[in-house]
Amino acid sequence: MTRKYIVTGAASGIGAATVALLKERHEIVFGIDIHSADINADLSTKGGRLDAAAKSIEICGGTIDAVIACAGLVHPIAKTVSVNFFGVSEYLTEILPALTKSSSPRVAITSSMASLMPNSSELVDAMLTLDENKAVAIAQGLVDKGHSEASLIYGSTKRAVSRWVRRESIKPEWAGAGISLNAVGPGIVETPMVANMIATAEARAAIDTMVPMPLNHYLKPRQVAYLLVWLTSLENTHTTGQTIYIDGGSDATLRGDDIWS
Numbered sequence: 001m002t003r004k005y006i007v008t009g010a011a012s013g014i015g016a017a018t019v020a021l022l023k024e025r026h027e028i029v030f031g032i033d034i035h036s037a038d039i040n041a042d043l044s045t046k047g048g049r050l051d052a053a054a055k056s057i058e059i060c061g062g063t064i065d066a067v068i069a070c071a072g073l074v075h076p077i078a079k080t081v082s083v084n085f086f087g088v089s090e091y092l093t094e095i096l097p098a099l100t101k102s103s104s105p106r107v108a109i110t111s112s113m114a115s116l117m118p119n120s121s122e123l124v125d126a127m128l129t130l131d132e133n134k135a136v137a138i139a140q141g142l143v144d145k146g147h148s149e150a151s152l153i154y155g156s157t158k159r160a161v162s163r164w165v166r167r168e169s170i171k172p173e174w175a176g177a178g179i180s181l182n183a184v185g186p187g188i189v190e191t192p193m194v195a196n197m198i199a200t201a202e203a204r205a206a207i208d209t210m211v212p213m214p215l216n217h218y219l220k221p222r223q224v225a226y227l228l229v230w231l232t233s234l235e236n237t238h239t240t241g242q243t244i245y246i247d248g249g250s251d252a253t254l255r256g257d258d259i260w261s
C-alpha cells in the first residue's frame, strides 16, 4: 500500500536521505524546507509553520499518512528554539486532523543524543508550556551570558522535544487516534550540520569524548533514515512515546546500565 509522507528538513542531511529511501520504496513523499523543497517554508516562524501545514494538507489531498520531522538547527542562538521545538510541535499540531484521517498514521522526529546532555531546565519548561515568546527570551538571555550558557540551547531543544513526544503520544488526540509518535536520538551523523565539528583530528577527539560511539563510530544519514522509516511504517503498531537512541552506544556509555531506578 503506497502511503503519503511529509519530510521536513528535506533539502539536506538526514531529511534528504529519508526522502531518497522513501522514494526507493515507492512511497509518495513531499519535502518541506526553507529552500529547494516541494513546500518552501520557514518553520522558525508561526506564519511559516501554518503555511507549511496548510500546504502539506493540500498537497496530500487532505490525508497525511506519516510525517518525519528532520528540520533543525544546531547553532547556539535563540532561533534554534523556534525551529527545533516549535517548528515540530506547532507544525504537527496543525496537521493532526489530516493525520487522523489516515488508516495508519505515524510520526517520527529527529531528537538527538544531545537530549541527554546538560540543558537549561528553565528553557525546557518554557518550551513545554508552549510559550514561544518566553522560551525565545530565555534562550536570548543564555546567548547574552556567553558561549558556555548559549551551548545549553541545542540540548534543551532536544530534551524538550523528547519530553513533548512522551507527553503527547498517549493523549486521545494521538494514541486515541491511532497515531504513533516517536523520536530518534542520533549520535554524530555525517551531514553538513556537523561537518565543521568533525573536520580535524582535534575536533573529532573533542566530539568523541562528548559523544563516544564504540559501535561503528559516526553514522551516515541513511542509517538514521532506516530507523525513521521503520518507525513510520505499517510494521510499527505499538512503539510510541519513545526516543530511540541510534548512537553507536553513546547512551549506554554515558548513562550506564542502570537508568531505571
Ligand code: NAI
Pocket: 008, 009, 010, 011, 012, 013, 014, 015, 032, 033, 034, 035, 041, 042, 043, 044, 045, 070, 071, 072, 073, 074, 083, 110, 111, 112, 113, 185, 186, 187, 188, 189, 190, 191, 192, 193, 194
Ligand atoms: P542539515 O543541516 O543537513 O539539515 C537540516 C535541514 O533543516 C536543512 O535542509 C535546513 O535548511 C532545514 N532547516 C533549518 N532551519 C529551517 C527552517 N527555519 N525552516 C525549514 N527548514 C529548516 O542537518 P541534519 O544533520 O540532517 O539534521 C537533521 C536533524 O537531525 C536536526 O533536527 C538535527 O538536530 C538532528 N540531529 C543531527 C545530528 C548530526 O550529527 N548531524 C545528530 C543528532 C540529531
